[in-house]
């Protein structure tokens with residue numbers, strides 16, 4: 502029989518560390534738990550007694566043990582780089598909890614150490630091992646959804662102020678390194694990238710804010726929209742300020758659509774005819790006829806394809822009209838003033854895109870900036886920006902031993918987080934420039 506992999510856990514007495522320790526202790530797989538490590542002496546002692554295992558408060562001591570082949574790092578995010586570094590320098594393989602690290606600099610340092618020491622390392626994105634996700638990926642690869650068109654991911658993981666008192670490290674830039682984007686959203690962001698494109702977004706713009714947590718400095722709400730290099734559109738919305746819709750992934754293809762709710766199939770729709778063929782071939786007589794979904798789709802898509810606004814724009818009333826103006830304008834690549842916006846009545850047009858600085862609620866309507874200035878605050882993340890900054894995930898060989906995650910998971914997360922936090926992404930700099938976003 503093959504030798505079992507002997508695991509040690511750093512941060513073993515914490516929430517997720519204890520979970521890993523219990524699972525490993527149950528055994529049954531090609532692994533065994535041999536040693537524990539936590540800084541909290543009292544909880545470590547209790548855990549060692551309960552599991553009948555040796556323990557230490559020193560991570561350096563744990564990784565040096567002869568009976569440890571691999572290490573699970575379950576400490577707070579800002580310690581991930583340090584603890585992964587210790588483990589790989591001692592020649593151990595590693596599974597690190599998400600997120601990869603608390604700053605892009607630490608993430609890159611960590612990847613370099615893993616590569617230099619040629620260790621196997623993976624990020625614990627357990628959703629990748631979820632049978633529903635595996636099945637969905639098979640369906641995508643088999644073409645059952647047709648051409649992928651768009652993906653929508655969201656999570657509402659409400660937390661009270663009490664949550665930020667736990668562990669002594671949450672809710673601060675220094676000790677947590679961010680909020681919902683770094684703590685709760687990584688699973689959803691990872692799934693989005695994995696399912697839609699197995700790649701990072703090519704373009705992204707987004708907003709984030711602390712909507713109401715008084716004892717937290719970091720963002721509790723974030724949303725973004727963008728495009729993957731393969732043309733798949735995405736929207737994402739993650740919050741610990743909202744409640745009720747825990748976690749969703751909605752994936753739309755030309756031949757079908759799949760909705761996941763809390764990691765389970767909630768709905769699968771298969772179209773009778775591929776939408777792309779249908780849109781090209783249909784020539785119905787009355788595009789505005791009541792209930793004529795075919796006609797409406799045709800009417801909406803044709804002017805946009807020609808780069809012209811939808812007829813509804815003329816009405817300049819509802820959101821639909823504005824959306825079409827924006828969509829049509831995007832095709833022409835120059836800015837547009839939206840009709841009927843706040844401030845317009847007083848003769849003071851509002852900027853189409855606001856400056857990246859400060860939370861939304863603090864912004865006052867102001868005069869429209871010059872077009873070039875607006876473009877400068879575009880919040881657009883290009884693939885070449887990412888490559889230039891080394892954050893495109895192609896330069897590392899980090900492999901997930903645990904859940905089959907490809908190399909770029911952590912880097913992807915960082916790139917997205919940085920772009921969302923700053924509202925823009927400058928090549929050559931991997932740092933989140935705004936700490937108060």
Ligand SMILES: NC(=O)c1ccc[n+]([C@@H]2O[C@H](COP(=O)([O-])OP(=O)(O)OC[C@H]3O[C@@H](n4cnc5c(N)ncnc54)[C@H](O)[C@@H]3O)[C@@H](O)[C@H]2O)c1
Pocket residue numbers: 511512513514515516517518538539540541558560575576577578580598599600625626627667668684
């Ligand atoms: N994959 C998931 O679904 C999931 C779920 C929860 C948490 N996490 C991740 O796990 C990490 C820990 O989160 P948590 O909620 O378990 O936090 P926690 O505060 O409950 O646990 C962290 C543990 O690390 C210990 N620790 C701190 N500094 C240490 C050091 N220098 N050496 C050894 N031990 C040290 C603490 O004493 C504590 O027991 C975070 O990065 C979080 O994002 C992942």
